[in-house]
Amino acid sequence: MTLEAYADTIVPGEKRHPDDHAIAGVSEGPGSVEAGALELLETEATGITAGLDFLVPMLNGHAKAYAEEHHRELDPSLPEFVALSYDDRVQLILRLTKNGHPEKDGWVSLALFCNMAFDSAPHLSTAQALADGHPGLLAMGISTPDEDGLWRFPNYSYGRKLAELHPDTTPSGSPA
Amino acid sequence: MTSDKTEVLIVGSGFGGAIAAYHLAAGGAKVTVLERGPWLESKDFDHDFLLGSSYTRAFDFVVGDGMSVLGGNCVGGGSVVYFAAMPRAPKFVFERHGSIGRRMWPAEISRDTLEPWYDRVSESIPVTQQDWNDVTYSGGLWAAACHHSGRTANPTPVAIDNAKCTNCNWMMGGCRFDAKRSLLTNYLPAALAHGATIRPLHEVQKIERTPDGGYRVHYNIVDEVDYRVHSESGVIEAKIVILAAGAGATPVILQRSEESLGKMPHGVGRYFSGNGERLNTAILNEDKVREVLGLSREDGLAYEANQIGKGPTVACWDRLDENLPEYSRYSMEQLYFPPGLGTILAQVPGGDSPTWFGKEKKEILKRWKSWLTIFLMTEDDNEGVFGPPPPTGNAFRVSQQMLGRGALKYDPTPNTLSGWAQADAEVKEIMEKDGLAKIAPWTNDVVGAYTVHPLASCRIGDDAATSALHPNHELRDHPGIFVTDGSAVPGALTVNPAMTIAALAERAVPGIVKAAQNRGIDVKYGAPSPDGAINGRRGVTKLALSLAGD
Numbered sequence: 232m233t234l235e236a237y238a239d240t241i242v243p244g245e246k247r248h249p250d251d252h253a254i255a256g257v258s259e260g261p262g263s264v265e266a267g268a269l270e271l272l273e274t275e276a277t278g279i280t281a282g283l284d285f286l287v288p289m290l291n292g293h294a295k296a297y298a299e300e301h302h303r304e305l306d307p308s309l310p311e312f313v314a315l316s317y318d319d320r321v322q323l324i325l326r327l328t329k330n331g332h333p334e335k336d337g338w339v340s341l342a343l344f345c346n347m348a349f350d351s352a353p354h355l356s357t358a359q360a361l362a363d364g365h366p367g368l369l370a371m372g373i374s375t376p377d378e379d380g381l382w383r384f385p386n387y388s389y390g391r392k393l394a395e396l397h398p399d400t401t402p403s404g405s406p407a
Numbered sequence: 408m409t410s411d412k413t414e415v416l417i418v419g420s421g422f423g424g425a426i427a428a429y430h431l432a433a434g435g436a437k438v439t440v441l442e443r444g445p446w447l448e449s450k451d452f453d454h455d456f457l458l459g460s461s462y463t464r465a466f467d468f469v470v471g472d473g474m475s476v477l478g479g480n481c482v483g484g485g486s487v488v489y490f491a492a493m494p495r496a497p498k499f500v501f502e503r504h505g506s507i508g509r510r511m512w513p514a515e516i517s518r519d520t521l522e523p524w525y526d527r528v529s530e531s532i533p534v535t536q537q538d539w540n541d542v543t544y545s546g547g548l549w550a551a552a553c554h555h556s557g558r559t560a561n562p563t564p565v566a567i568d569n570a571k572c573t574n575c576n577w578m579m580g581g582c583r584f585d586a587k588r589s590l591l592t593n594y595l596p597a598a599l600a601h602g603a604t605i606r607p608l609h610e611v612q613k614i615e616r617t618p619d620g621g622y623r624v625h626y627n628i629v630d631e632v633d634y635r636v637h638s639e640s641g642v643i644e645a646k647i648v649i650l651a652a653g654a655g656a657t658p659v660i661l662q663r664s665e666e667s668l669g670k671m672p673h674g675v676g677r678y679f680s681g682n683g684e685r686l687n688t689a690i691l692n693e694d695k696v697r698e699v700l701g702l703s704r705e706d707g708l709a710y711e712a713n714q715i716g717k718g719p720t721v722a723c724w725d726r727l728d729e730n731l732p733e734y735s736r737y738s739m740e741q742l743y744f745p746p747g748l749g750t751i752l753a754q755v756p757g758g759d760s761p762t763w764f765g766k767e768k769k770e771i772l773k774r775w776k777s778w779l780t781i782f783l784m785t786e787d788d789n790e791g792v793f794g795p796p797p798p799t800g801n802a803f804r805v806s807q808q809m810l811g812r813g814a815l816k817y818d819p820t821p822n823t824l825s826g827w828a829q830a831d832a833e834v835k836e837i838m839e840k841d842g843l844a845k846i847a848p849w850t851n852d853v854v855g856a857y858t859v860h861p862l863a864s865c866r867i868g869d870d871a872a873t874s875a876l877h878p879n880h881e882l883r884d885h886p887g888i889f890v891t892d893g894s895a896v897p898g899a900l901t902v903n904p905a906m907t908i909a910a911l912a913e914r915a916v917p918g919i920v921k922a923a924q925n926r927g928i929d930v931k932y933g934a935p936s937p938d939g940a941i942n943g944r945r946g947v948t949k950l951a952l953s954l955a956g957d
Contacts, residue, residue, distance in 0.1 A: 241764045242772070258766045260773075276458040278635070278806035321765055330852060336470070336812065339853055340805065342764060343751055350746035350772060351456040353463075358455070371746065371775040374714060381454050381583060383573035384715040386705050392539045393550035394560035397724045403529065404536035404564035405495035406724045406738075406902065 233287045233310045238268035238345040240320040242367070252309055255317035261366035267355065268348040272341075279340050286337060290327075297323045409641035413439035413604075414928045415919075416624050416645035418611045418660065421484020422905060423651030423892030425594040426528075426912040427919060432601035433934035436923055439643060440603060441626055443610035443652070443800070444481035448591070452581030456747055459632065462580035463808040468748050469655055469801065470810070473855040474681055474791055474817030476655040480809075482607050484653065485893075485905065486589040487581050489859075490718025490742070491566040492903040493534040495525050495910075499729035499736065500900050506678070506788045506820070511897045513869050513878035516914075523950055524910040527943035531936040532588050534906065537562035537720060541569050544704065544712035545779055546720030548691070549741035551700040553723045556837045560723050563740065563903075567717060576716050576743050586717075597937035610637070610800050611660055614648060614888070615667035621646045621926070622887065627799060635804045646926040647887050649919065651912075654679065654861035654894035655813065656801040658875075661865065661882070663796045672883040674875030675865050679791025679815060681858030683737065683899040685783040685827050686744065687834045688753040689844035690771055699841045711776040716743055719782065719903070726833070727901055734786050734826040738902050739834055742782035746775070748810075752853055753778075756845035763850045779844065781834045785826035787899050789863055791817040817856060860904045865894040867911075879918040879954065880911070887922060891915050917951040 235253035244262025246254050254264055273280055287310075294311035297303075297319065305314035312320065327338040347353055349367035352360045358380045361368050376382045399407035414437040417424045424440055432438040445464055453460040466488040467480040479485040498518040505511045528534065542550065542562050550560035571586035578587050585592060599605065608629045615623050623644050630636035650657045658676035665671050696702050697709040704712070722740035729736075744750075754762035755771055762768065771778075794814035797803050802811030819827070831848045838844040849857065868874025871883055880895055882888040891912040893904060900907055920932040932951055935941045 242769050243766045258769050262769065274458060276463075276633075276807035278804070278810060317766075321761055324764070325761055328853065339470075340810075342853075343748060346751040346764065347747055349769075350750045350775075353456045353458045353747065356455055356457045356460075367772075370773050372711070372714075372773075373746075373775075376454060381573075382575040382577065382714075384575065385573075387543050387574035387712075387715050387717075388540055389542070389544060389547040389551075389702055389704070390540050391547075393542075393547050394554035394558070394721075396561050397559040397727075400561055400724075401495070403495060403525070403534075404561070405906075406497040406727045 233290055233312050234269060234272060234283065235264045236313045236320060237290065237341060238263040238348065240317065240324055241342050241345040242266070242349040243317065252313050255320065257317045260370060263345045263349045266349040266365065266367035267352060268345045271344055271348040271354040274354045277344055279344065282337065286341060289334065293323060293327060411641070411643045413437050413643060413645050415647045415649065415923060416441065416622070416643055417649045417651060419484055419651035419653060419892060420482045420590070420595065420605060421479055421486060421651060421653060421892060422590065422909045423912045424484065424649065425590040425598065426909060427649050427651065427891050427916060428603045429594040429598040429601070429937060430916040430932065430934050431920065431923065431930060432598045432603035434920055434930040434932055436928050436930040438598065438603040440605045441609040441611055442482050442605060442607050443629060444479070444607060445631055446482040446605065446607035447487070447581055449583055449585050452583040454575065454577045454583065459808065460580065465581050466579070466809065468810050469813040470854045471813045471815030471817060474815055475854040475857050476813070476815065476861045477857070477859045478653050478655055478861060482605055483590045483595060487591065488579050489905055490578060491587050492563045492719045493566050493906040494564055494902040496900040496902055496907045497727045503733060503786065503898055505898045506790070507873045511868060513867055515878055521910050521914065523946040524914040525906060526946050527913045527936070528906060528909040530940050530943040532566045532593055534564050534566050536564050542720045543574060543716035544710060545716050545743065546741045548696065548700070548702060548710055548779055549781065550721045551702055552837050552843060555700060556840050558723050558725045558837065560721050563719055563722050572717055574716050576714055578718055579745060593937040611652065612799060613660065613664040613667060615664065617644055620887070622648045624648060633807045635807060637799065646928055647889070647919065647923050650888065650890045651892040653892050654864045655815065657890055657892055657894045658793050658864040659796045659801040662793060668885060672875045673872060676793035678789040678863050678866055678873065679793065679817065679861065680787050680789045680863040680899045681791065681817065681856055682860040682862055682904060683785030683787035683823065683826060683901070684858045684860060685785065685830060686849040686857065687781045687783065687831060687846050688849065689779040689781065689838040689846040690756060690774055691777040691779055691844045692842055693777055695842045699843055713743070713776050713778045718743055734822045735829055736901055737783055737785040737826060737830045739830065740782045740784070742780045744780045752849035752857065754847040754850050756847040762847065763853055781838070783830040783834065784901050784903070785830050785899065786901060787823040787826065788820040789898055790820050790823065791815055791864065793864065819856065860893070862893045862896045862904060863898055865890045866897040867895050868897060880915040881922065887926065889915065889919050914954065917954040921955040
């Protein structure tokens with residue numbers, strides 16, 4: 232649940248059900264969690280899977296300290312990071328990923344993969360992910376490939392002159 | 408451990424390695440190329456973001472302290488993952504002073520003296536001029552925006568066979584259609600035809616000297632799926648070593664070799680340049696694209712074409728003016744940058760914090776089809792320095808493929824920051840004119856600045872105090888070791904550097920051949936272009952004699 236809350240802070244989505252605590256519900260449509268962030272993070276090829284067991288308690292520890300510092304009452308039935316509001320989650324992630332933070336690399340890596348789950352779904356084959364309705368790829372408007380799984384765009388150019396060439400262009404087409 | 412011998416050992420198979428490999432093999436030398444990445448063919452180049460597809464196999468993203476480097480990691484190196492833009496560097500670049508306060512390039516190299524070598528590359532790859540019909544929607548939009556704000560714009564010269572190109576925009580993971588003229592289509596097959604050997608998945612660790620004045624090169628064999636796994640190691644002895652592992656790796660190999668080779672020149676692992684690069688993301692107003700620029704597509708859309716194309720097709724060169732002061736000259740080029748590791752760095756234009764993640768960022772992701780990326784190549788200050796090398800390779804590998812953590816530190820000087828700010832401001836002026844778009848630069852806060860064109864970490868120069876290599880690319884105080892990749896380029900070029908890296912490699916070859924001859928290797932200089940054309944050779948004949956000291 233803690234990792235879902237982190238992913239939902241990077242690319243937020245709408246709650247899956249009324250009692251969804253991990254997803255803060257600040258954005259319409261699916262976010263990183265429904266795009267498969269957990270599946271991606273648990274893909275060993277990312278190189279961060281083994282570290283998740285350490286990142287989760289560290290994140291909750293940071294959330295607890297943040298809550299004490301800002302006098303936030305946290306729901307004791309939830310992991311501390313999940314119990315934070317969306318805005319507080321944002322502020323904490325900004326702090327953890329700031330230049331100079333000793334754990335920056337880990338939190339940035341986590342953010343990178345949470346973002347990638349939405350914008351490129353590297354835990355899935357792209358053509359198949361589109362065919363299966365991957366919410367991130369669809370939200371970005373990525374088109375479907377040809378039947379052989381490859382993309383081709385026969386129309387690609389406005390096909391007309393749109394600017395004057397730089398006067399110092401050499402015959403090779405380079406700057407002088 | 409396996410042990411072997413060759414005459415010329417080349418580390419890396421990108422522009423610097425492939426060009427040297429071809430000429431030396433064609434001239435009769437026994438050439439072995441060690442490449443740390445896999446050997447992929449066109450059928451292996453996937454249209455897929457799946458981890459383990461060619462996208463993650465073929466390139467590396469190394470996060471440093473203040474600078475991240477994206478580079479090739481396969482046979483063909485950077486040429487397999489580059490966007491094939493091949494402009495020649497403007498004249499003023501060779502006169503730059505940079506951080507040393509006087510001309511940083513060797514006295515004998517200028518645009519004029521390099522021109523015949525550019526011609527050789529242009530014939531060999533080959534490089535062609537584009538016309539407006541070749542320009543993609545995104546390039547056309549950039550051209551129209553430049554024109555609308557009173558600027559010029561040029562279709563860029565490229566190494567693309569337009570008849571084969573499908574404008575799929577997957578070229579960063581390798582070209583499936585053989586439209587991109589990577590080194591896999593010219594120098595490398597020609598080198599193989601002349602007997603060169605290429606060994607993929609061989610990551611060079613260090614070099615040591617042999618009693619007879621040659622070199623012994625240590626390598627690890629990298630697992631073809633999980634690059635974190637090294638199965639075995641070996642050594643290979645050679646009379647000449649050519650390092651062409653890229654500006655992010657060549658200095659690391661030399662640093663690690665210092666214990667066995669002896670002290671390295673001061674310039675090794677210093678003066679790194681990110682080619683002054685910046686990325687800006689414009690979120691277009693489609694209605695304004697139609698109204699202000701008068702653009703529309705065949706299907707009635709104004710733009711919505713971020714996914715369509717073939718990398719950069721149009722650049723504005725108005726600021727490549729030799730009369731402007733250093734650090735204020737730059738090119739502004741339209742570029743495609745795919746989703747994945749890069750998209751996260753796009754910031755919400757004019758948004759409140761946070762701008763690189765969060766709910767507003769998601770809203771601009773939903774408008775991804777209306778993105779236009781502008782790539783700025785400015786004059787930076789060569790401020791990158793490599794820290795102690797990691798145990799193997801040039802980074803601590805994080806992911807199975809692609810992602811690593813390196814020891815490069817980059818703290819931009821006020822000169823660099825000023826150049827970036829001027830370029831950012833000008834792109835903003837162009838793209839936000841009359842409500843055309845909202846634009847913001849990619850953030851440096853997450854993984855530092857970002858370069859796809861690492862340069863100058865072992866640069867050539869006349870001065871031992873500020874360069875690692877003699878003007879002939881031989882490593883100072885270590886005769887028989889040459890460096891021919893981007894690390895030899897002295898500084899930022901204000902344009903895409905592949906053409907200049909290649910031209911310098913071509914120029915270095917006659918001197919390397921001479922050094923090989925002096926070490927008893929039966930080799931001659933004078934091969935034609937890989938396809939047999941001879942105009943380029945004719946153009947450099949006299950220069951080659953001079954460079955070989957004849």
